[in-house]
Amino acid sequence: MLVHLPPPWNPIFGRLGLILHYRYNNPMIFFAFELVFVGAAILLFWLTCTRRWHTLWRDWLTTVDHKKIGVMYIVIGLVMLFRGFFDALMIRTQQAMAVGPTAVSFLGAAHGYLPPFHLDQVFTAHGTIMILLAVTPILVGLMNLIVPLQIGARDMAYPYLNAVGLWLTATAAALVMIALFIGDFSHAGWVGLTPLTELAYSPGPGVDYWIWAVQIGGLGTTLGAVNLLATIIKMRAPGMTWPRLPIFTWTSVATNIIALTSFPVLTAAVGMLALDRYVGTHFFTAGLGGDLMMYTNLFWTWGHPEVYFLVLPAFGMISEIIPTFSEKPLFGYTTMVLASMAIAGVSWSVWLHHFFTMGASPGVNTYFSIATMLVGIPTGVKVFNWLFTMYRGKLHFETPMLWAVGAIFLLISGGMTGMMLAVPAINYIVHNSVFVVAHFHNMILVIVYATFGAVTFWFPKVFGFKLDGRYGRRFFWSFTAGSLLVFVPMYLLGLMGMTRRLDYIAHPAWYPLLLIQVVGIGIYILSVIYFLGMLAVSINRRETRRVGADAWGSARSLEWATRSPVPFYNFAVTPVVHARDEWAWRRERGLTDLRPERYVDIHLPRNTVVPLVIGAFSLVFGFAMVWRIWWMAACGLVGVIAAVIIRSFARDTDYVVPAEEVRRLEEAAARAPRPDTATAAAGATLPPHAQPSVRS
Amino acid sequence: MTSTSTHPNPLDHPEVRAAGAGRYALGYLLSLGLMFVATALVLDHALSGVGLLAATAGLALAAILVQFRFLFGLDLSEGQVWQTTALVLTVPLFILMIVLTVWMFHTLALHTHFPGTGM
Amino acid sequence: MTMKTTDDTATGQATGGLWAFEDRGHDPVSTRTLGFWLYLLSDAMIFAALFAAWGVYLHNTAGGPTIHGIVHPLYAFAETAVLFTGVFAYGLAMSAVKRAWRGGALLAMAAALGFGAWFLGMEIHEFSGLAALGAVPERSGFLSAYWTIIALHGAHIALALLWTGLMLVQVLWSGFTEKVVYRLLNLRLFWHYQAVIWVCVYVFVYLRGAMR
């Protein structure tokens, strides 16, 4: 059944013998190694010195609280964003160094300092990480954090499953990080170009790392989508009818419909590739009835909906931020909802625009070209709605608003170049040039901008204090300068004919533009420093930056109708919803007192270690599959199944916070609303009976 | 789950009450019967190529609808409306994906493949 | 297009208060079955992707066996009958659950297990016959797709068997508690879903192969 592989392979260590053949003499790998291990060591040391192991275990690793899970998703995303940024730094510097025959050469590279095989891994890791392990977790984390609050729920529909999704995502990130040190990573681009990813052309473990990271992470995202959809359908507070649903929650509906239906297609495509590599089938091989374009087709059948999966929550964030800082309700709520749904629908009918050049008939290309351009209509509706929301509003340019407005500018320019690419005649000229790379970075920057805006916007809700505005603005402007300097020249280079993924640039005329890009990436480094500065300053001075329930004074939706930081039970008593912008409705009527007439018992799910265990076993499974250590893979799989089965016998999975306890906590918070919990999302620590039960 | 059930005895839940041996039997016999008809049509070569494909596809669709109605018990009642909505939103995507894929590869084959080599 | 802040309470619920003290009680059972249903739709998308590919790979025989050479529609019809009977048996288990008849539920679940195992046995028999002919998945793109679709459906049945076995134990262990009941309901969805997928496999793979 299994494919025949060249040695070394043995039943105990699988292919691990291969690592003896890697030469670990690359200073960059050592640098990364140091960064990761020294960083980890410092973290462990700090945890031990400050005796935080117990807190870490109880409040984070075993939690099923959607807010903490959301925060952990975002932390994973930020860490991976940082890692992906390093990759970007290497790509930009390599290309600027490797221009023309007289290019410098270091470290055994013929040009620049990265030999092709290494650079190929770097850009593959960059793309995979940024899309699947940085932006996706941050968005999923924000949805996790905010959606239950916006609909007045105590938690997600399935808190335990939520934690499973988190740990599967963490596993995927861990696999990519392990690939940095043990073996290598895929060199075939984030899209996994076939037949390059086939065993015949990529015999090493790199592609296998990519496969299992994508599969395990994709499963986590699918489970998250099920959870968010069920939560929104089933867990809304009384009065939270569909026409009153906050707009971010609406975009979460649209985006999770996309995730639910498109991620399985990725699973299928990458699964077929895995069968080719492990069993020897001929799905995408170059011969024996394999069809390599079928991979491209299936990949983009997921891939295009995926880009809208990323952008729709960003649209939702912009739609929350702009009304708050314009002191006006969102213009055209209904059309916003319809536009989101239309985008989700149309995104399912455009994927061939990623391979117009395949050679399908003009009829096919025309169909997909027109369908692609149709997306412009609902997107245009959104842009105009935002503009009309700001029109005659009382605008406050606080940091979240800067990011939101920046995102609109980026959306317009990226959308325009998308429209250009959607014309097959143009596409045949610029396909696979860096013009395309500039286009999609431009679009993904829309998401990044909206996300940074959203993080600053909701940060005080979750942590109880605001991020520093001065550093925030510096971060915004340096990030913007960096973005312009990197991506405007990239558009130009694309039009000048520079193809993507080049290791050597034969055309010296491109050198100045490449240099400008390096300057841009340098400014990005500055922005990272401002970002860290913003965190440091804000955390240090948090006592002076505390906020009440409505951190911005002009917030509108339901998540602001509880304390900041949000208590672990979200709302002391479930709110009744009267209007579309419930908090604004209450504010206008002077009903902002959060003290209910009485308190009631609250049912909450108990902590459990099972999701962490499932994540650990799936990491074992993934690692073993990469190195084809069959006994170990079997152990990992059996471990996952056993954990699920054992958990299914647990009876004691919930607990009750008695009404008296809620009163005590609420009154304590009202008296001293300044608990010293810079890192605890939920402010109040868990009461003792939230401890994991022995059985689960 | 975070809150108590509104149905103290889980066996009183409407979804449990919805089970019905008769309905299941009907779904079972009808879908098996439809598959039998499809088999008979094919083995008889009763129709020509495309006609046969269309007829069997129609029978498959009928069997699936029968199963959705009688096995799953999908309808527009309060308990099932979300299930039905989700299905109705998803089915077009199945169709889009399969039809568009077959269409594009069909025209691609006309452009790029030598007919009849099966490669 | 509304510029109003609010749609007023008139359209909403009767309550005048700001807080809902009655825990309206989100219904855990139907929340579970809805989520599982969504998951099944997602899972069906994997099959949709495979069927999309199947429509293309059907012709990619690379000089090896063709579909006409390897399918036996009558044998596959027998498989259909066995599988549908298993699915039906699980339905009967649910109607026994409805009457709180533990023995009947256990018996019908055991029957479903039996028919499911029988079906898997038939499938394994078919596969070993193909392997003996040299019609293995490594032979051509067509055979890769053929084996993958059928084996993936078979893997679902195997999972259904595992799960049914687990539920037998849980019904014995803790009776019809809320958790057991929603798992039984979800398992019902899972069994019935296998029948739907099999209709597609049977018609578009097996019967397709018997057409000239």
Ligand code: HEM
């Ligand atoms: C919603 C945000 C968007 C994102 C995140 C996005 C992202 C991407 C990505 C990742 C790629 C190609 C990746 C690759 O080849 O490796 C791409 C290519 C493309 N995008 Fe977008 N895009 C977005 C919006 C749009 C819009 C609005 C249009 C047109 C109306 C569009 C049209 C295209 C076209 C035609 C290509 C193919 C270019 C080629 O490869 O020749 N995109 N986009």
Ligand SMILES: [Cu+2]
């Ligand atoms: Cu696209």
